[in-house]
Amino acid sequence: MSRQREMALVSLIDDITAVANATDDLEEAARATLSEVCEVTGWPLGHLGVPAGDGEAFVSAGIWIGPIEDFPVLREIAATTRFTAGTGVIGRVAATGEPVWSRDMTADPLAVRLLRGRDPGVRAVFAFPVIAVDGVVAVLQFFSEQVIPRDEPLLRVMAAIGYQLGRVADRRKVRDTAQAGRDRLQQIVDASVEGFISTDAAGHITEWNSAAAHMFGRAREQVLGRLVHETIMPERYRRADQAGRTRFLTTGQSNVLGRRLELAGARPDGSEFPIEIVVWATREANTWAFHAFVHDITERRRAEQALRQAYETEQQTVTRLKELDTAKDAFIATVSHELRTPLTTLSGYLELLDDTDPVQRRMLEAMTRNAARLQNLVEDLLAANTLTGGELVVDAAAVPVSQAVEGAVRATRAQARSSSHLIEVGIIDAGVQTVTADHDLLVRAISALLSNAVKYSPINTPITVHASPEGGQVAVAVTDHGVGIEAEDLPRVFERFYRTRYAQDNAIQGVGLGLWLVKTIAEAHGGTITATSTPGEGSTFTLTLPA
Numbered sequence: 001m002s003r004q005r006e007m008a009l010v011s012l013i014d015d016i017t018a019v020a021n022a023t024d025d026l027e028e029a030a031r032a033t034l035s036e037v038c039e040v041t042g043w044p045l046g047h048l049g050v051p052a053g054d055g056e057a058f059v060s061a062g063i064w065i066g067p068i069e070d071f072p073v074l075r076e077i078a079a080t081t082r083f084t085a086g087t088g089v090i091g092r093v094a095a096t097g098e099p100v101w102s103r104d105m106t107a108d109p110l111a112v113r114l115l116r117g118r119d120p121g122v123r124a125v126f127a128f129p130v131i132a133v134d135g136v137v138a139v140l141q142f143f144s145e146q147v148i149p150r151d152e153p154l155l156r157v158m159a160a161i162g163y164q165l166g167r168v169a170d171r172r173k174v175r176d177t178a179q180a181g182r183d184r185l186q187q188i189v190d191a192s193v194e195g196f197i198s199t200d201a202a203g204h205i206t207e208w209n210s211a212a213a214h215m216f217g218r219a220r221e222q223v224l225g226r227l228v229h230e231t232i233m234p235e236r237y238r239r240a241d242q243a244g245r246t247r248f249l250t251t252g253q254s255n256v257l258g259r260r261l262e263l264a265g266a267r268p269d270g271s272e273f274p275i276e277i278v279v280w281a282t283r284e285a286n287t288w289a290f291h292a293f294v295h296d297i298t299e300r301r302r303a304e305q306a307l308r309q310a311y312e313t314e315q316q317t318v319t320r321l322k323e324l325d326t327a328k329d330a331f332i333a334t335v336s337h338e339l340r341t342p343l344t345t346l347s348g349y350l351e352l353l354d355d356t357d358p359v360q361r362r363m364l365e366a367m368t369r370n371a372a373r374l375q376n377l378v379e380d381l382l383a384a385n386t387l388t389g390g391e392l393v394v395d396a397a398a399v400p401v402s403q404a405v406e407g408a409v410r411a412t413r414a415q416a417r418s419s420s421h422l423i424e425v426g427i428i429d430a431g432v433q434t435v436t437a438d439h440d441l442l443v444r445a446i447s448a449l450l451s452n453a454v455k456y457s458p459i460n461t462p463i464t465v466h467a468s469p470e471g472g473q474v475a476v477a478v479t480d481h482g483v484g485i486e487a488e489d490l491p492r493v494f495e496r497f498y499r500t501r502y503a504q505d506n507a508i509q510g511v512g513l514g515l516w517l518v519k520t521i522a523e524a525h526g527g528t529i530t531a532t533s534t535p536g537e538g539s540t541f542t543l544t545l546p547a
Contacts (some may be wrong), residue, residue: 009157012040013164020164024171027063030130030138033161034065037142041154045071045122045143047078049090057082058094058139066143071121074143077114088114089127090139097136099128099159101150124148128158132169140165195294199228201287203245215275215296217267232294234266248281249288257281262297274301394524398434399442401467401474407439408446409465412454423450424464432467435474435545437525442545445521448514449478449541456502456539457482470544473527477542484535493531494519518543 019032027048034046046065049058060078068075081088085095089110092100104123105111111125122143130138140162189196195212199205205228208220216223216232223231229241248254257279265275279292409423435442446465453463457480464479485493489500497512515529518541522529525545533539 008040009153012036013157013160016161017164020168024168024175026130026138026165026169026172027061029165029168030061030140031063031065033165034063034140034142037140037158037161038065041142043124043142043144045074047141047143049078049083049094049127049139049141051094051137052082057084057087058090059083061138071143073115073118074120074122077120081114086110089125090141093127093129093139094136097129097131099126099155099162101126101155103149104147121145126151126155126158128155128162130162130165130169132166132173134169134173137166137169192293195296196291197228197232197294198289198291200289201245201249203227203229203242203290205231206289207291212294215294216265217269232265234264234272237263245290254281265294265296273298394438394441396436396438396525399437399439400434401432401476402428404435404437404439404442405446405465405467405476407443408450411443411447412450424462425466428467432469432474432547435547437545441521441524445518445543446476446478448518449543452514452541453478453480453482453539456480469547472547473544474547475542475544477540479538479540481538484537484539485531485533486535490531490533494529515541 015036016029016033019029019036023029030048034048038044038046044066045068047068048061048063050061051057052059059082062079064075077088083091083094085091089100089102089105092110100110102108102110102125105120105125106115106123111120122145124144124147125141127139127141129136130140140158189207189209192209192211195215196207196209197205197212198207204225205223208218208223210220213219218231229238233241244254244256248257260276260278262274262276264272266272274297276295276297277292279290281288281290283289405425405428409425412423450463450465457463461481465476466479467474467476469475483502485500486502489502492498493500494515495512496516498516499512503512519529522543522545527543527545529541529543531539531541
């Protein structure tokens with residue numbers, strides 16, 4: 001290679017490098033390169049091939065350097081051909097990423113098929129790829145009317161130029177990617193329901209999205225360049241904002257950055273509204289910028305106020321209900337005590353009356369039965385009132401089980417006798433001696449179970465009481481052969497004032513306190529009460545207490 005040609009190629013590289021560094025438009029750089037190479041090499045035609053839109057082949061970019069109008073066959077082939085891998089010189093370069101040289105394209109298999117016997121008017125052709133990070137992004141092609149042998153030094157220079165042009169494509173992609181990211185971020189910010197505001201280090205507004213415009217009643221073009229504290233803040237906050245910004249720029253310290261603050265925002269008419277704001281800072285181009293998301297919390301404040309008012313109203317209602325409940329309890333206690341005294345007196349005098357006359361005996365039995373019924377109801381009401389108030393006192397001691405059962409049977413005997421029921425006390429197992437319980441409460445609980453069995457059993461049917469040991473506890477079971485309990489009623493029979501549908505339909509005596517009292521007494525002793533039942537066959541209630 002002559003010294004002059006060597007210098008020309010070096011100068012070519014320098015010129016192309018300068019072009020590549022001055023632009024990020026690949027077509028512009030490629031056009032300049034085509035012109036420079038044609039001028040330095042003396043080859044008359046230069047052509048640019050680029051990827052097709054589908055990325056599956058290369059096509060002509062329509063960019064030619066030189067008198068292409070003098071070569072219609074060549075122009076027609078370039079304009080109508082998709083250069084896939086192995087199709088023509090461009091297809092070979094795109095597939096291999098390497099320069100290609102053909103000394104005579106009319107005899108080269110790469111071009112013969114495309115020519116189909118036509119004379120292109122040119123002979124030698126060489127091409128080289130523009131290689132970017134993503135691969136071959138363009139092919140530069142040159143034609144000569146002469147048959148020219150392969151020129152290795154020239155191809156090496158062209159390969160270097162191809163990499164230089166590849167940097168142009170890379171920069172363009174980076175720029176486009178960055179711009180797409182900025183555009184996407186801008187779209188997100190603009191579409192945000194939160195107000196977004198940016199300022200420079202001095203506090204001049206540089207960004208203002210549509211939510212901020214709606215929130216503060218100022219259009220973007222009205223606020224850009226204005227001081228943020230004079231635009232969105234009431235007078236009382238402005239000095240503190242300026243001082244905080246100055247302190248951060250001077251010391252790097254801030255009491256507000258990154259924190260969620262509730263303040264007041266100001267509109268152009270001076271009206272204020274509650275806002276929630278988060279501010280952060282970024283370092284950009286060797287200077288600070290501040291950014292903030294702002295949320296109008298007017299509706300939240302209204303909701304909070306409504307909740308506070310509702311809570312206060314609820315508290316007032318609860319207080320009133322407690323007062324009414326207290327008054328109710330006092331009323332029940334007073335009435336029950338007032339009823340207990342005359343009923344006790346009445347029952348005592350009824351026992352003294354002569355029952356020798358059959359008619360008087362029936363009347364006396366009816367009065368005695370109803371007096372006992374009223375007395376039981378009063379006792380239940382008093383007990384329910386006491387237990388609801390949390391005043392149940394358990395005087396626990398060792399209570400013989402047989403004694404408690406016998407006391408409960410005696411207490412229920414009159415009711416059972418009047419309805420022709422027989423209460424049978426089953427065998428008290430030898431392992432059952434005593435339970436830790438309050439004697440009176442235990443008798444009351446067993447009595448309630450017996451009374452319940454009497455109410456729901458046909459006349460002349462037996463009711464059985466049986467006590468047995470059960471895993472360190474004592475189980476007292478009361479079994480009847482009555483109507484039983486429906487499945488939907490069974491889970492609720494221990495609720496206070498609950499009465500089954502059968503009790504309501506058949507006007508069974510009671511107000512639904514007996515079984516609730518049993519449950520309360522059992523739990524106060526650390527025990528349990530359970531029920532099993534088969535409709536039409538009877539029920540068993542089992543009271544389990546610590547031995």
